[in-house]
Amino acid sequence: METVSLEANFDAKLTRNEMIEPKDWMPDNYRKHLIRQISQHAHSEIVGMLPEGNWITRAPSLRAKIVLLAKVQDEGGHGLYLYTAAETLQISREELLDQLHTGKAKYSSIFNYPTLTWADIGAVGWLVDGAAIMNQVMLQRTSYGPYARAMVRICKEESFHQRQGYEIMCRLAFGSQEQKEMAQDALNRWWWPSLMMFGPPDANSPNSANAIKWKIKRESNDQLRQRFVNQTVPQAEFLGLSVPDKELKWNDAKGGYDFGTPDWNEFENVIHGNGPCNKERLAARVEAHDKGRWVREAAAVFAAKKKGMDKAA
Ligand code: 3HC
Numbered sequence: 001m002e003t004v005s006l007e008a009n010f011d012a013k014l015t016r017n018e019m020i021e022p023k024d025w026m027p028d029n030y031r032k033h034l035i036r037q038i039s040q041h042a043h044s045e046i047v048g049m050l051p052e053g054n055w056i057t058r059a060p061s062l063r064a065k066i067v068l069l070a071k072v073q074d075e076g077g078h079g080l081y082l083y084t085a086a087e088t089l090q091i092s093r094e095e096l097l098d099q100l101h102t103g104k105a106k107y108s109s110i111f112n113y114p115t116l117t118w119a120d121i122g123a124v125g126w127l128v129d130g131a132a133i134m135n136q137v138m139l140q141r142t143s144y145g146p147y148a149r150a151m152v153r154i155c156k157e158e159s160f161h162q163r164q165g166y167e168i169m170c171r172l173a174f175g176s177q178e179q180k181e182m183a184q185d186a187l188n189r190w191w192w193p194s195l196m197m198f199g200p201p202d203a204n205s206p207n208s209a210n211a212i213k214w215k216i217k218r219e220s221n222d223q224l225r226q227r228f229v230n231q232t233v234p235q236a237e238f239l240g241l242s243v244p245d246k247e248l249k250w251n252d253a254k255g256g257y258d259f260g261t262p263d264w265n266e267f268e269n270v271i272h273g274n275g276p277c278n279k280e281r282l283a284a285r286v287e288a289h290d291k292g293r294w295v296r297e298a299a300a301v302f303a304a305k306k307k308g309m310d311k312a313a
Contacts (some may be wrong), residue, residue, distance in 0.1 A: 014215050017290035019145035022088040030214050033207065035089050036105075037098075037216065038157050043100045043107035051115040052124060057144060060118055067164050068121065074157045081150035088146045103273060110197050114211050119172050119186035120181075125165015127187075127194040127232065133158045134228045143215040156251030156311050166235065173239040180240070187236065188244045195259075196267045198225040204264075230256045269305045 006025040015019060020026055049072050056072065060067035083093055099105035110128050115121060136158060139151040172183040199205055199221040211217035229248075236243050247260035269275060 014143055017141075017215070019148060020143050021145045029210070031089050033210055033214065033216065034147065035086055035091050037207075037211075038082055038086040038089075038144075038147055039091075039096045039099065040106050040108075042079050042086060042096070043105055044111065045075050045079035045082060045098075046127075047107045047111045047285060049079075049282055050284050051111055051113070051160030051277075052121060055121050058118070059121075062169075067137055069162050071125070071164055072153065074161065078150075078154045078157070082147075083153065085144075085146040085150045097289065101282070101289060103282060109267060109270040109275065110193050111281060112194060112270050112277045113189070113193050114277055116189075117182050117186065118168070119182040120190070122165050122172060122183065123186035123190040125161050125163075126169050127165070127190050128197070129158050129161035130163060130232060131194045131197045131228050133162060134224050134231070138218040138224075141215075141218055147220050162295060169239055169241075173241055183239065184241050187241050191244050193270075194268075195225055195228070195262045196230070196264075196270075198222075200264065200267070226256055229259050233257055258292070 004308040007027065008025060010020065010024070013024070022029075052068065052075075053072050056065060056068055059068050078109060083096060084095055096105070100107065110131075115124065133155060136151055136155050140148055140155060142148045142151070147297075169183055169186075174180075202208060202220045202222045205221055208217065208220055212220070229285045233243055233248065245260045247258060249258050250256075270278070273279075
C-alpha cells in the first residue's frame with residue numbers, strides 16, 4: 001500500500017476509535033511520541049519506588065509495612081508492563097534504560113522531592129497516586145493498544161495506592177495534635193509539586209496538540225489539573241487540613257475551584273535535573289541496575305540453555 005493510503009487508513013482507525021496495534025502501520029512521529037511518553041511513564045514508576053522504598057524499614061506497624069511493601073512492588077510491576085509496551089514500538093529495554101541512566105529521558109518531576117516523615121508516605125499515596133490516577137484513567141482509552149491495556153491493571157492498583165495514602169492521612173489528621181501537624185506539613189510540601197505532575201499549562205505544552213490529535217491524550221494538562229483540585233480539596237477539608245493556596249476559592253460559575261499558579265520556574269528546574277533529589281535518584285537507579293547485572297546475565301544463560309534443551313527434546 002502507498003504511504004498516503006496507509007496514512008488514511010491510520011487516520012480512519014483513529015476516527016473510528018479503534019486501537020492501533022504494534023503490527024499496524026503508523027506514522028514515525030506517532031511511534032516516537034509514544035516511545036517518549038510510555039518510556040517516561042515507565043521510568044516514573046521505577047524511580048517512584050525510591051522515595052517510598054526508603055520508608056519500608058521505618059513503617060510504624062507491621063500492617064503498614066506490608067501494605068507499603070505491596071505498593072512499592074506494584075510500582076515495579078507497572079514499570080515492567082510499560083517497558084514491555086514500549087518495546088512493541090521497536091526499541092529495546094537496554095536503550096530505554098540507557099536513556100534514563102544517562103539523563104536523556106525524563107521521569108515524573110514529583111519523585112525529585114524528599115520523603116521526610118511518615119506523613120509524606122500518606123501524602124504521596126493520597127496526592128501523587130491521586131494525581132497519577134486522574135491522568136491515567138483516560139490513558140485506558142489511549143489509541144495505542146498495548147499502552148491502553150497496560151493501563152487497565154495499573155489504574156486498579158493505583159486506586160489501592162491512593163486509598164493507602166488517604167488512610168495514613170486520616171490516621172494522622174484525626175490523631176494527636178503533633179500527628180495532625182505532621183499531616184499538615186506534608187500537605188504543605190506536596191500540594192504544589194502534585195499540581196505540577198500534570199505538566200505545563202496547555203498554552204506551553206509542546207506535545208499536547210499531537211497527543212490530542214492522535215488520541216494518545218484524551219484530555220489536556222489543565223483540564224486534568226482542574227479536576228484533581230476539584231476532587232482533592234473536599235478530601236482535605238474532611239481531614240481538617242488546609243490547602244496551602246491563598247487563591248483557592250470555589251467558583252460557582254465554572255462549577256470548580258479557582259486556584260493559584262504553580263511555580264513553573266521550579267518545575268522547569270526539576271525536570272532539567274536540578275530538583276532537590278534528582279542526582280540522588282539517578283545515582284540510586286544506576287547503582288541498582290549495576291548490582292542487578294548478574295541476575296540479568298544468569299537469566300539470559302538459563303533462557304539460552306532452556307531453548308537448547310527444548311530444541312533437543
Ligand atoms: N515531570 C517531568 N516531565 C514533565 C512533566 C512532569 N510532571 N510534565 C511534563 N513534562 C515534560 C514532558 O515530558 C515534555 O518533555 P519532552 O518533550 O522532553 O518529553 C515537556 O515537559 C513538555 O510537556 P508536555 O505537556 O508537552 O508533555 P506531554 O504532552 O507528554 O504531557 C504528561 C506530560 C502529562 C506527564 C504526559 O506525558 C503523560 O500523560 N504521561 C503519562 C503519565 C505519566 O507519565 N505519569 C507519571 C506520573 S507518576 C506515576 O504514574 C507513578 C505512580 O506510581 C504514582
